[in-house]
Amino acid sequence: MAYLTKDDQQRIDTMIENLRMKTGLSFPEGNLVELAKALGVEVFESKFIKHDNINGFLEYPKKSTESPKIFLNKERPAARKKFTLAHELGHYILHRDKKRKFRVDTVDYSIDDEETREETEANYFAASLLVPEEKLRSILALSKGNLDVAAEYFGVSKPVIENRIKWIKANQ
Numbered sequence: 001m002a003y004l005t006k007d008d009q010q011r012i013d014t015m016i017e018n019l020r021m022k023t024g025l026s027f028p029e030g031n032l033v034e035l036a037k038a039l040g041v042e043v044f045e046s047k048f049i050k051h052d053n054i055n056g057f058l059e060y061p062k063k064s065t066e067s068p069k070i071f072l073n074k075e076r077p078a079a080r081k082k083f084t085l086a087h088e089l090g091h092y093i094l095h096r097d098k099k100r101k102f103r104v105d106t107v108d109y110s111i112d113d114e115e116t117r118e119e120t121e122a123n124y125f126a127a128s129l130l131v132p133e134e135k136l137r138s139i140l141a142l143s144k145g146n147l148d149v150a151a152e153y154f155g156v157s158k159p160v161i162e163n164r165i166k167w168i169k170a171n172q
């Protein structure tokens with residue numbers, strides 16, 4: 001898990017904390033689509049018939065009057081859609097000054113195979129948003145470290161929990 005220093009992680013954690021204060025939404029209780037709405041981002045689910053390898057993509061507005069849009073692959077399981085939405089929101093918040101029209105995500109990001117720094121940042125953002133450290137600690141204490149219980153509680157896949165734990169340890 002290269003690329004992100006403790007400072008990078010803290011910068012992203014601070015942004016998430018600001019979002020939480022600004023919107024009153026925290027997770028797992030909060031609704032991610034509502035968070036997107038609060039940020040002015042529209043969310044759609046569609047079938048990517050010719051491109052089923054795509055988990056989702058972010059479309060930046062072409063004009064200032066348009067909203068950014070996130071499209072999710074309808075065929076994916078709920079936990080995958082949730083993580084992809086959080087990941088795309090991460091790109092929107094962290095990388096929106098980049099001059100590009102689209103950002104398409106195809107590979108399985110919860111596995112954390114790190115092709116670029118921006119992907120790592122978006123993954124870190126998604127995992128920190130969806131799995132807050134304090135709540136994860138409580139759930140792991142209550143469940144005696146059962147990762148399946150934690151995955152179920154936060155509505156994410158088990159690799160997301162495993163990566164979150166690795167990041168928290170790396171950040172200590």
Ligand SMILES: [Zn+2]
Nearest residue numbers: 091105119122
């Ligand atoms: Zn991405």
